[in-house]
Amino acid sequence: MTNSESIHKNAAGGIIMVTCLLSLGYAILRYHILGPVSWSEFPFFILNKGIALSAFILLTFNFALGPLKNLGVKVSEKWLNARQALGMTGFLLVLIHALISFMLFNPQIFGKFYEDNGHLTLFAGLSMLGGIISFVVLWVINLSFKTDLKEDKTFIKFITSRKFLLVAMLFAIAHIFFMGYKGWMEPSDWHGGLPPISLVAFAFCTVGYIINLIGRK
Template identity: 30%
Template sequence: MTRCKLRTPLLFEAVVVLLATGYAILRYHLFKEVPLDRFPLFVLNKAVAWMAVMLFLGSLVVRYRRIRVQPDDPNDTVPASGVPRLFRQIATWIWGESWGSQSANSSKQDRPERSVSLFRHAVTPAVIHVLMSLSLLRPAEYPNFFCGPEGSLTFSASLVLLTGIFGLVAMGSSRRQYSASFWLFPLLLTAHSAILGWAHWWTPADWPGGMPPISLWSALMAAAMVGFGLAARRSRDYLTRNSR
């Protein structure tokens, strides 16, 4: 029987969107009783951030499986977590390069560049999360981020913003898989999520509906990115040595 393949990225993305949005609605609106008028930006922003993390992790899982099955597949250009053409055009506009458009006849020297594109297909929700967060950055929405009569950012809030901005830059500047920026991105993402929600991770009794914070899920998935990246690198090196 032929293995069923996910040929359209929209199906995978739909599952991620439904999972993240449904989880955010249940946790914040149903159990935490956040008013529904805060859904379009405040609650949805949390869901969008988690969507980006899940898509990043999914792309690495797909890459790891492909390396184990067929490490030199010239058609290894479109992962299950890819995005529609419009999203790729947005990414191209931001970083000035063509994403996910390599041909199947690309040379072997181009394959590291194509494999990095697997890691980049979640850029759109990441950018949307940044824009939504900036629009919400005020004391009324995040009172813990500000202090003093002038409403200055706290030290932890500054770290949250810095790790988020540098993480986005590291993700977009990765030119080769397993480069410094390739590893820096999930580490910054882990730090970003941890600083944001660390104080709420250790009190399960206070979790609305017993549902862990999205920041905790994001940090665990970001740490898993490093694990899958290391596993993919070991598999690639092992297969390369034994194919000589």
């Protein structure tokens, strides 16, 4: 088998499908079945949560599979070959999540993120800042491999460097943390005893960050 044939044999389709189904299923179970959220909220509000969780999981796979292999963990070649597709799909889902969130973000739906005077709280602002910066970083990474920028070896070396990727992941983790940490502190309010989606995403991304921190060469 040639290198070209090997690259095209990957598990991207299966990983993406299972990740999206499990993420969406978790959102439905927690908010609709075990929680009080009306099904009328599914097309935008709850679907957006499932999309966000899928995006962060896929992006974590993209960033962490290589370093995980460097740590001596056996990682299937099909999973390693899937990294680019996982990253591009994760970026697309982040874009969809950002657009839906922009349309939903108002005091009526996200009242906890607003002061009485209508301004964003400090932590809401930090969350938005982290989300915007991480989105721009992901956009640059995605764009660089599809334009003439890919010919600039110095630029490609910089955006794929260990430090750059770690900083990018840190902003994404900050976005998740400041967006949802208050709800993490009250397990008694968790619907059906299930952790908030933001906590699940935060835990997954943090594990991926640690793997990158110690495993990326």
